[in-house]
Amino acid sequence: MCGATPGPVAGGDGLAYYVDHGLDALAWADIVFVPGYRFPDREDPPQAVVDALIAAHDRGARLAAISTGAFALAATGLLDGRRATTHWHYTRALMARHPLVRVDENVLFVDEGSVLTSAGAASGIDLCLHILRGDLGVAASNHAARRLVAAPYRSGGQAQYVPRSVPEPLGERFAATREWALHRLGDPLTLDILARQAEVSPRTFSRRFVEETGCTPMQWVMRARIDLARELLERSQRSVEQIATDVGLGTGANLRLHFQRILGTTPSEYRRTFTRGE
Template identity: 70%
Template sequence: MPKPWFGPRRAVRQRPVFPCSLYAGLMRRVAVVVLEGAKPLDVGIPAQVFTARASMPYTVDVCGVHPGLITGGDGLSYHVEHGLEALETADLVFVPGYREPDRERPPQALTRALLTAHERGARLAAISTGAFALAETGLLDGRRATTHWHYSQALAERYPEVHVDERVLFVDEGSVLTSAGAASGIDLCLHILRKEAGMAVANHAARRLVAAPYRSGGQAQFVPQGVPESHGERFTVTRDWALLHLGEPLGIAQLAAHARVSSRTFSRRFRDETGYAPMQWIMRARVDRARELLEETDLGIDEIASTVGLGTATNLRRYFRRVLGTTPSDYRKTFSRAGESPVVA
């Protein structure tokens, strides 16, 4: 695949899992780039999730390649105040989906601006067909990416060095992230919030949006094709029940019994539905609950481990290291909100 015409890429600085600018109390800047034919939901999701308010350590600028009127999709147009100069100071850049990305390549000015922002250390995130604009930079070469299932083949054909995975809701490759159709953009935004601002901020945003607080990126997209019927949210009730009983012994037998299916059937269909094996999902849920308790309470590590069903502080430390690459104590130092005023909308 031809590389971008404006020259070779330079090595970029990778962001740490817990950017110090956040826990130092500094605001982070988000830019949402609106292209011709932009899809309304794709634009609105990051703008609303990261909108400036007391509970969010972010500011948002909606911009275009040039300021002014932009014709969008679905009968809507956008009047944006900013051009691509908004990317010059952004910490996080979103490229929402747009109509017919397989017909024309994105503007070269946008490609240059995205590369410059990335080289400066900004994280780039594409929603749905925004992946085409991100792939044009070459930053997805050799990496996994996803997009709306309807365009996954076109993305793979135009950018053969990109490992396109149409089966997932979103893909996090560190400094570049992609998501599937519009609703999965919410999952991607909440995933970014969990990594950057912690569980409490992400869960508060999910409640504000009336959205599921956690869906793994590995959960399957719905793809209409000649395959056995998707079981989608069949085990939602069982997952909700498990979240209320994390402190109790939970095994596949108990989960399957609650779902009223055999253990074998439960294991197979649960993985199809969530992207995780049942006990892997339970472990991740326990770690996430421990993260909330570390952020919002002054409970000791042993007590938290017992409360979430991990038994001992040693187990909690092991799983924290495996999942997050840090320790419970260091996580608490970074994100603890105990003693602060409650988060408000």
Template identity: 65%
Template sequence: MLVLPGAKALDVGIAAHVFAKRPSMPYDVRVCGERAGTIDGWNGLAYAVDHGLETLAWADTVLVPGHRNPADTTTPPGVITAQRAAHERGTRIAAISTGAFTLAAAGLLDGRRATTHWHYTRVLREQHPRVDVDENVLFVDAGQVLTSAGAASGIDLCRHLLRRDHGVALANQVARRLVSAPYRSGGQAQYVPRSIPEPLGDVFAATRAWALEHLDDDLTLTALARQANVSARTFSRRFAADTGITPMQWVLRARVDRARELLERTDLAVTRIAELTGLRSDTSLRRHFGALLGTSPSAYRAAFRE
């Protein structure tokens, strides 16, 4: 984790907490700065780090928390050089919130789709016109380089890294530990229009949680709207405005996500997994699995276990 002056405590804490050193977590975490010592943070906080930029040569993944006033902050030349060298070696580099400005300063986002906190998307676009800035998502996975929106979406990004590295089961285990939503796709809207009443969002959150417990049921739009106690038309329109996808697209992704976990953790036949996830048949499971993940359930299981 690369901590720079002005680093936001929540962003630093998210990365440290998600990848916390525990027996169940297969990561070795080191915190570094431009040099070892004390780094001034934000709102009177400071960070004592034991490592300097040489740590980027050791790491397989570099996480860059956000920092205050990114529009007026100049990234130190040594940080830019270290990032570029790490990227050239194949190191994965991910930014939380305004940490995207640090990656952009090194040219790592040029020609790539990226995001940052919605308050700074316009500034990022103006300062770095070669970056394809998407202000309507929680995070962007561009392969070797990843970026997220502000604050809590850093949790979604970090859990996405867990899913990439070690599968759905570990990511869901961490979600339970953090008491966070078990499933939020990167394409979900980061900024909800104020015209959507807050209590309705709460109801929809409860409906999504209910749906995750009933994936093997017939989850039609009508059934979801009935559970949310609104009309199907209202539910569909406001669900899409809240999440960025339609209700049935969300259900499909949740079902495939559950299928991934069952493939990872059980020896159940693909046909049985299709039944348990509401996809009904192995043909349907294979079709949707391939469309969303680009592989088959059997190949996924074999690759994960290998």
């Protein structure tokens, strides 16, 4: 472990850590892991840390960020024009603070060769196993996964872990219409039907709905249906076909198609991940 100043460091979780080395350790490390830290969107890391990361990268070291450690890598400029990810709670903040970074909100990790990033803390394990697979082979990474009691490879992206995929509204003009629709997701819902409920023209409804939520009315309806499907997969024993009917998607094939597109996994895989046998 290394840091700007060697010695004891108080962690945000109430634990103290002893940092053995200063930033000079980055002069010989082959891979530099940047851990996540609290409030990454408030200020950049110390300039000495930024300079040390850039110097390590320039001499050929790989830089791998865990969770919000992506903000430190982004501060170096090394992620500009490249794909990267971070914890889903901070993806929008990373986009706003570093607009040149191509933030991917869904994946568990991103490998851009010399710079790598991961989503939440558990996704750091996925990233490390990925690095082992590339450096030492599948057998070594599988052995490490067994020692960790972890999945050697997790399918899907982090979108399946976000509490709700429906975006938070920026205004409340159509709050009543959205609430009305949420109680009728199993029924046919078209732009005309929603606009009629809101008592405006379809064109006006569509334009103002995008301003208020950041997505089109039908995108919002689809995400709301997928959210309801997630809840039914977690809390009921209903089949995928039954759930597809319940949420207004008609067939299991249709539900699987949109579930995969939005969450990066299948309904069956999602159910296995988020339910447990009694």
